[in-house]
Amino acid sequence: MSRLNAWIQERIPVHGDQLRELTNEPVPNHLKRWWFALGGTPAYLFVVQVVTGILLAFYYQSSPSAAWESVRYITEDARYGWYIRSLHKWAATLMIASVILHQMRVYFTAAYRRPRELNWVIGMCLLMCTLLTGFTGYSLVFEQLSYWGATVAANISDAVPVIGSFGKQMLLAGDTYNERTLPRFYILHAAVLPTTIILLMAVHITFIRLHGVTELHFEDESPDEPDHFNFFPDHLLTELTIGLVLMILLSALATVLPATMGPRANPLVTPEVIKPEWFFYVSFRWLKLFSLSVAVISTGFIIAAMFVWPWIDRLLIRLTRNEDASVYVGIVATFLLIGLTVWEAVVTH
């Protein structure tokens, strides 16, 4: 045994102590609450997406004449295909939901403030990539709503000033949805965006290690208890527990509410009721409220403001002399987000 150890030590000259030092960031106690450890959830779900996504790619075909049929094959004929596809779909839903919740907790605890502004910006890039991945993934099924959703989205891009028409051409590979469009969505969904997400996550987590997570203190914490615990093994165990619970949840959702097939894309008929995926309900409702240019420019403005929020926040504090000004903005934004989403969900048109 010791000879084996020595053999390994000689070839991989890393010491247990070094490993421990590398992983053993002391973690503040509040991360024992799930609400504060939410950042790990999208990371875990991302791994689920990579695994199930690779499995689906064994059968998926990205040509418009074969795409819908290949998804139908996965769903109805391939053994456990329905399970793999449903896992992929539900993990996508939960991933987007947990990114949003994670961002809300960062926002409401003002954890983006100096010196963590850049990590907020990286986080915004992660949010954008995650939403884009969701959008391109939905397009791959090539059912009616996939097709018309993509058409509408490309034309929204067209309305963006200056770069919009370039963006539309790059997305659709032409003026309209054509036979070269779907392969684009596929390569974006399965290669370009996931790689980008992995790189961004690496930077995101490096920043967290460099700064440590924001220290928060709560009244119910007694002052004589230690206020930190070890990342390894304590926090890792927390994350593993969350991972197991998620896996059970995903399996249950996939079994009870499996992914289904809508009618195949038909470019000649727009369905009577057209809706995007739930995470775009907000922007869909917004589009119906205003003319296109107003909707597009205001959306662009809101996203830009979200990106530079840490600096807007500083300005707000200086102007209002109130440390918590951002909380009020956040509450209004949250109500707007929920309100518009629910509104779009309950009406047909």
Added chain:
Amino acid sequence: MQEPSGDIRGERTDAVESRPDGSESRRGFLEHAAGVTMAGGLTAGYGMLVSHAVRFLYPSETDPGSWQFVCTLDDLQPGDSMPFTTPAGAKLVVARQAEDPAQDDAFIALSSVCPHLGCKVHWEANNERFFCPCHNGAFDAQGNPIAGPPKAAGQSLTRFPLRIEGNLLMVWVPGTGISEVISETNA
């Protein structure tokens, strides 16, 4: 981590610092120039690759479109309209609004593609309007917007160019779309 021992790697010598005779600045300049040239070459080289990649990804010119035969002038009496489907699957409505074919707007051809975000509109006979289900847009029989985002933005249904050649009505239709590919398998 161990420092590599000097006898394997060789000692590091900082030659520049130890020149007392003025060749230092000449050498510094040369090194600087070499560095700039190197960076310039790399930027130009990889820049070229990026530019080629973007142009590769940007869609190349496709079939721009053509004039298509719709009907003879006698087939369409004033007040009548008829549907027309292009080879690429675009649906149009062609209508005759005046007796005299030479008159402006005697014939109009309206696209069924909503000018808002590209969904297909359909004619609602009971409301006498074209309706777009995507964001509740509506248009009158002439294609003028009467409700929804198209109204807010003042966007009418696109009119296709028409041309009369002798007794034949011709319409200009844009190039191929996806429906040809799909209709082969959409049985």
